[in-house]
Amino acid sequence: xxxxxxxxxxxxxxxxxxxxxxxxxxxxxxxxxxxxxxxxxxxxxxxxxxxxxxxxxxxxxxxxxxxxxxxxxxxxxxxxxxxxxxxxxxxxxxxxxxxxxxxxxxxxxxxxxxxxxxxxxxxxxxxxxxxxxxxxxxxxxxxxxxxxxxxxxxxxxxxxxxxxxxxxxxxxxxxxxxxxxxxxxxxxxxxxxxxxxxxxxxxxxxxxxxxxxxxxxxxxxxxxxxxxxxxxxxxxxxxxxxxxxxxxxxxxxxxxxxxxxxxxxxxxxxxxxxxxxxxxxxxxxxxxxxxxxxxxxxxxxxxxxxxxxxxxxxxxxxxxxxxxxxxxxxxxxxxxxxxxxxxxxxxxxxxxxxxxxxxxxxxxxxxxxxxxxxxxxxxxxxxxxxxxxxxxxxxxxxxxxxxxxxxxxxxxxxxxxxxxxxxxxxxxxxxxxxxxxxxxxxxxxxxxxxxxxxxxxxxxxxxxxxxxxxxxxxxxxxxxxxxxxxxxxxxxxxxxxxxxxxxxxxxxxxxxxxxxxxxxxxxxxxxxxxxxxxxxxxxxxxxxxxxxxxxxxxxxxxxxxxxxxxxxxxxxxxxxxxxxxxxxxxxxxxxxxxxxxxxxxxxxxxxxxxxxxxxxxxxxxxxxxxxxxxxxxxxxxxxxxxxxxxxxxxxxxxxxxxxxxxxxxxxxxxxxxxxxxxxxxxxxxxxxxxxxxxxxxxxxxxxxxxxxxxxxxxxxxxxxxxxxxxxxxxxxxxxxxxxxxxxxxxxxxxxxxxxxxxxxxxxxxxxxxxxxxxxxxxxxxxxxxxxxxxxxxxxxxxxxxxxxxxxxxxxxxxxxxxxxxxxxxxxxxxxxxxxxxxxxxxxxxxxxxxxxxxxxxxxxxxxxxxxxxxxxxxxxxxxxxxxxxxxxxxxxxxxxxxxxxxxxxxxxxxxxxxxxxxxxxxxxx
Numbered sequence: 001x002x003x004x005x006x007x008x009x010x011x012x013x014x015x016x017x018x019x020x021x022x023x024x025x026x027x028x029x030x031x032x033x034x035x036x037x038x039x040x041x042x043x044x045x046x047x048x049x050x051x052x053x054x055x056x057x058x059x060x061x062x063x064x065x066x067x068x069x070x071x072x073x074x075x076x077x078x079x080x081x082x083x084x085x086x087x088x089x090x091x092x093x094x095x096x097x098x099x100x101x102x103x104x105x106x107x108x109x110x111x112x113x114x115x116x117x118x119x120x121x122x123x124x125x126x127x128x129x130x131x132x133x134x135x136x137x138x139x140x141x142x143x144x145x146x147x148x149x150x151x152x153x154x155x156x157x158x159x160x161x162x163x164x165x166x167x168x169x170x171x172x173x174x175x176x177x178x179x180x181x182x183x184x185x186x187x188x189x190x191x192x193x194x195x196x197x198x199x200x201x202x203x204x205x206x207x208x209x210x211x212x213x214x215x216x217x218x219x220x221x222x223x224x225x226x227x228x229x230x231x232x233x234x235x236x237x238x239x240x241x242x243x244x245x246x247x248x249x250x251x252x253x254x255x256x257x258x259x260x261x262x263x264x265x266x267x268x269x270x271x272x273x274x275x276x277x278x279x280x281x282x283x284x285x286x287x288x289x290x291x292x293x294x295x296x297x298x299x300x301x302x303x304x305x306x307x308x309x310x311x312x313x314x315x316x317x318x319x320x321x322x323x324x325x326x327x328x329x330x331x332x333x334x335x336x337x338x339x340x341x342x343x344x345x346x347x348x349x350x351x352x353x354x355x356x357x358x359x360x361x362x363x364x365x366x367x368x369x370x371x372x373x374x375x376x377x378x379x380x381x382x383x384x385x386x387x388x389x390x391x392x393x394x395x396x397x398x399x400x401x402x403x404x405x406x407x408x409x410x411x412x413x414x415x416x417x418x419x420x421x422x423x424x425x426x427x428x429x430x431x432x433x434x435x436x437x438x439x440x441x442x443x444x445x446x447x448x449x450x451x452x453x454x455x456x457x458x459x460x461x462x463x464x465x466x467x468x469x470x471x472x473x474x475x476x477x478x479x480x481x482x483x484x485x486x487x488x489x490x491x492x493x494x495x496x497x498x499x500x501x502x503x504x505x506x507x508x509x510x511x512x513x514x515x516x517x518x519x520x521x522x523x524x525x526x527x528x529x530x531x532x533x534x535x536x537x538x539x540x541x542x543x544x545x546x547x548x549x550x551x552x553x554x555x556x557x558x559x560x561x562x563x564x565x566x567x568x569x570x571x572x573x574x575x576x577x578x579x580x581x582x583x584x585x586x587x588x589x590x591x592x593x594x595x596x597x598x599x600x601x602x603x604x605x606x607x608x609x610x611x612x613x614x615x616x617x618x619x620x621x622x623x624x625x626x627x628x629x630x631x632x633x634x635x636x637x638x639x640x641x642x643x644x645x646x647x648x649x650x651x652x653x654x655x656x657x658x659x660x661x662x663x664x665x666x667x668x669x670x671x672x673x674x675x676x677x678x679x680x681x682x683x684x685x686x687x688x689x690x691x692x693x694x695x696x697x698x699x700x701x702x703x704x705x706x707x708x709x710x711x712x713x714x715x716x717x718x719x720x721x722x723x724x725x726x727x728x729x730x731x732x733x734x735x736x737x738x739x740x741x742x743x744x745x746x747x748x749x750x751x752x753x754x755x756x757x758x759x760x761x762x763x764x765x766x767x768x769x770x771x772x773x774x775x776x777x778x779x780x781x782x783x784x785x786x787x788x789x790x791x792x793x794x795x796x797x798x799x800x801x802x803x804x805x806x807x808x809x810x811x812x813x814x815x816x817x818x819x820x821x822x823x824x825x826x827x828x829x830x831x832x833x834x835x836x837x838x839x840x841x842x843x844x845x846x847x848x849x850x851x852x853x854x855x856x857x858x859x860x861x862x863x864x865x866x867x868x869x870x871x872x873x874x875x876x877x878x879x880x881x882x883x884x885x886x887x888x889x890x891x892x893x894x895x896x897x898x899x900x901x902x903x904x905x906x907x908x909x910x911x912x913x914x915x916x917x918x919x920x921x922x923x924x925x
Contacts, residue, residue, distance in 0.1 A: 035073045038226060040065065041086035041098040042078045045178070047252040048100055051080060060252045061099040064118050067244065071233040082176050084151055093220045097230070100196075101218045102154040112227050116234045117214030119245050121196040123158050126204040127263070128185060134192075134207050136263040139166035142207075146171050148181040148190035155194050158210055197253065205263040251579050264312075264467065271463045277315045278464065280305065281327045281336035284320040285405060286383075287430040288486040289361075289452070290340055292320060301340045303482040304360050311471040323404075325385030331455070337464070339455035343388045355458055355465040358472055359451035360479050364573070365389065366444040368428055369413060369420035374443050379418040381409035389422060392448055406430075410437055422448065426487060615659040615748060622656040622773065626688045629667045633675065641680035644671070651688045652700070657772040662745045669738040670704040670765050677763075678708035691768065698751055698768035705764040711757040719755075742767075798823030800922050803847040805835035805864065806884070807856040811907065815851065815884070818911060824918075832859030836867045844875045849921055852901065854885040854892065861885070862899040869900040880921040884909070 044051050050059040057078060065076060079086070079095050089095045091110045103113055125147075127134055134141045142163070147170045149155050156172060163170055173190050175181045181193045182204075192207060196215075217234075219227040237244065264272065282290045282301055290301040297318040305316045319336050321327040331339050331354070344359055367377050379399040382390055383406055393400050401418055403409045406428075409421035414436060420443075428442050456465040627648040637644035674684040689701040711719065720743040746753045751769035802824050806812040812828055819826045827847075829835035836859065839847060850868070854861035865881050883896045886907040893904050903917050 035075050036226075036229075037077055038074045038097060039077045039079055039095040041090060041095045042080045043083055043086060043098075043100075044080055045100070051078075060119065060248050063248055064099070064244075067237055067241070068230065068233045071236050072229050074229070084176065090218065090220050093222050095220065096223050096226050097217055097219050099217050100215050102152075102213055102215050104154050104157075106153060107218070111218045111220055112224075113216045113218050114227070114234055115231045116238060117216050118234070119249065120212040120214050122212050123155060123194060123210045124197050124206050125159070125192050125194050125208045126206050127192045129203060129205055131191075131205070132269070134205075134263065135266040135269055136206075137208050138266055139168050142166075142170070143168035144171070145192055146173060146190045148173050148175060148184050148193045149195075150175060150178055150181060158213075159194055162208065162210060207263050247577070247579065250577060264470070268463050268467050268470075271461060272313050272467065275313065275315060276461075276464075277317050278338060278460070279319055279336045280316050280338045280340055281319050281321055281331055282340040283323050283327055283385075285322070286341070286427070287406075288426055300361060300482055300486045303486065304479060305340075307475055307478050307482070308468060308471045311474060312467055314467070323383065323385030325387065327385075328387075331457070334459075337457045337460040342453045342455035343450040344453050345388060345450060353457075354455040357454040357456060357465070357469055359453050360472065361483055362451050363424040363426065363449060364444060364446075365422060365424050365448035365450065366442050367420035368410060368423060368440050368442055370439050371441060373413075373419045374441060377419045379420075381412040381418045381421040383409060383423070388450065389448065393422060396447075410440065413440060426483075429487065613662075613744070613748065615662060617657045617659050620656050620658055620660050622654045623651060625656070625658075625660065625663075626651045629664055630671065630686050633668070633671050636672065637675050637684065640675055640678070642675050642678045643683045644675065644686070645683055646686040652690045652773065654773045654775055656700075656774075659749075662749075666742050666745050666767065667702065669742045670702075670767070673738055674704050674706035674708060674763070674765075678706045682707040682762075684708075694770075695768060696752070697770045699773060700769050700771045702767040702769070703764065705762065707762040710759040710761055710763055711755075712759060716755060716757060797918065797922055799825070800848050801825045801827070801846060802918075803827055803829065803835060803838060803850045805829045805832060805851065805856065805861065806853045807831050808853075811853075815909065818909065818914065819918075822915060822918075830856075832856045832861060832864035834858075836864050839868055839879075840871065844873055847879060849918060850879060850881045851884045852881055854883060854887055854896065862895060865896075865899040865901055882917060882921075884914075 042051060042057075043049050045059070048059050049057075049061050051057055068074075069076070079089070081089065086095065086098055087110075090098055098111075099118060101107070101113075107113075145168075147159065149172055151174050159170060173184070175184055178193075178195055181190070181195070184190050185193050185204075193204075197209070217230060219230065280301075282297060284290065284292045284297075286299070288299050290297065290299040292298065297320070302316075302318070308314065309316060316338075319330065321330060324341055327336075327339055327341070330336060339354065342354070342356055344356060367374060367380065369377060377398065379401065380393060381401050381403050382393065384402040384404055390400055390402075399418075401412065403412060406421070406423055409423065410431060412418045413421050422445075425442055425444075431437060432440065432442075454468065456468060458465070630644070630646045630648070634644055671684065671686060678684055684704070684706045687703045689703070691699050691701050719739050722737055722740045743753060746767055746769070749769055751767060753765065753767045755763065755765050757763040800823075802819055804812060804815055804819070804826055806815060806828065807830050809830075812830065816826045816828060827838065829838050832852075835850070835852070835856075839850070852861040852865060856864075859867070861883065868876055868879070868881065870876070880902045881900065882903040882905060883893075883901045884905045884907065885892070896904055902921070905914055905917060
């Protein structure tokens, strides 16, 4: 027994000793799992190792580490410093790992490299953009250069190797950071800088570049455990996500909005110094790619060449052609130096009479046809001269008819001369708004897609092609911006459009004319009513003008977000990079939300003017309510780079009696307007004050003050009128209904609103309201609190079954996918009768929730709900029935409740709200 007792004591002592030794390196997570703290050296390199002022981290290395963390039990501790400081700390074991380190024999002595690199970079040598002493790879001019660099033997060896190869020498000056290197070059202390292409220094000319080199994460010598974990994690990561390195590089160091600058060689610089005039052959009727407006060339091609001209100083002179066929014929006759629209297929890329550049845009082609003929196309209409497209269509066995214009091709379809027209999506969008084409649809045919390039004559100069190619490669995102800009052409309506689209407007005019005729006859018979009839005439004309203003405002403001939805959807379809595609989809959602806001504001104003808006006050936790509304607008202010300032601690701590929805509209409209019309760098201040004693019966004061563009005194006198907009800031989008809604709600609450404003200095709104309030209230159960929303990633709803009653196929597809995303089983009925029958034949409890559209064929949602509730079965009265409809009026909500529905969700569907409503009811089952 004594021996056993001694063994136990010895084992316990060893365990305690081991715990003491490992305690600096091992921590315990909140959920009880052991994890390892890894100290990361962080150099604060823009976009590689970012650290914002608020401590937020980001960049290439950060995303890579986050990915690695998924395959390890690590938690990171980031230690900032310069390269020299961090390298010394790594050698001393004060930090564990560093990223973005090139491999050299000297460094291998002091720390260990991971087996696989985390990325690749090229070394660049650049000078100031305005420094014309050097050309690209102008090695003779490089002799004697003073080169700025960070302390890096690796970078010096690469440049020394190039210098030895090309027989020039350099002198080095070292600086602690790359930022200091570029500051020294700007100040003239050094001639050039050498740096990695994984940087954001784009406002310089690249003079030379060397082959890619791998960079690694490195580990301190005394942590082999971390090295082993990291090697295992990198192997798994690179085998499961083979495009990670490419994706991260493009995200952080790919093309910029303004592009970079590649230096030209001496011969290229001499050629450009002569300011040559380049003749460009361009089709003149190809909207929106190339066309003529007011006698000037317009479209994507002129804008693209203008961007190249900015980079090079080249001058372009346009020779306008009727079509592509004429363009090529005139090129053969030597009339031009560049053909503006050349497809990159073999038919053109193997030509010996022109050099084809890299593509500047991709065109998505397809059939334009009616629904019934789009499925079986045998004959097609094509714009005359499109030889490449015609050749492809003939290979498909289609009967091809040529027409002079796109309108003629589309007319041939509507006149039943051909089954379909063949064009690209951009061109069709430029004409599809016409009334005569509203029955036509675009059917994509990927095999017809083509990339457009420039065709450069080799007879002009062999240097011209190289200059254009080099400039095109440095444009960054400029071509995409040009395409988006030219995709939004102004619509020019014809008489038929006005007759079809403007039927209500025409009827109003006819009624007005009839009224004037009756008035004229009445005046002749009854002169004594002349003054009264004249007033009626003026009132009718005023009403007609108001309708015209309304239609004009709504046409403009609805088309703005619609253009965003359609334009970014097209870009998303063209985009291959998943990150960019996700960004476009986010912008589509944002434009759709703006469109929904415009519709909601218009409907709300209609309810106010009809007297149907009734306040529904309830007890609300004011302390939470005031802060929640203001905080909801912080992201919008940050995106605009406007500082939204509000001291929530100064808000009255109270329970208040208000209509929560209408009160929120007042606050959101005032604060969002202030943000919208305040330039970046400005301020918006919000305060909620108690009026003690009350002033004119008002107990609470809301002040919203900004440093924005202000309003003119003339506009202030009209600002509460519906659709009133001053249009001083063209970037701000809206219907002009926000302030009208605010004024109406404030008046309905018995309050007052005043404004003071000065142009270019700011605006101050003061709203006084008679709000009942209590420090505490005996009926706290009646107080409305902010809803706690559950994130969709936390949903655990698998195994539950939903019956979806929805007649619209697109809406049904969206709803089914949203429900399946959280593991629900969904069965679909496409009308109310089928939904009732499916429930009737199912076992009791088979369907746990019913989602019911209100407007459906055969049997509508209200009638279907009443039939289900009337069934003689145990679950008929208890199964949750949730209305899901685009009808958002309160009267409809009351009808749904009366029919037996438990909840009401409006379309477009708010995903989190849908998930939370389902979670609430399914939790009970």
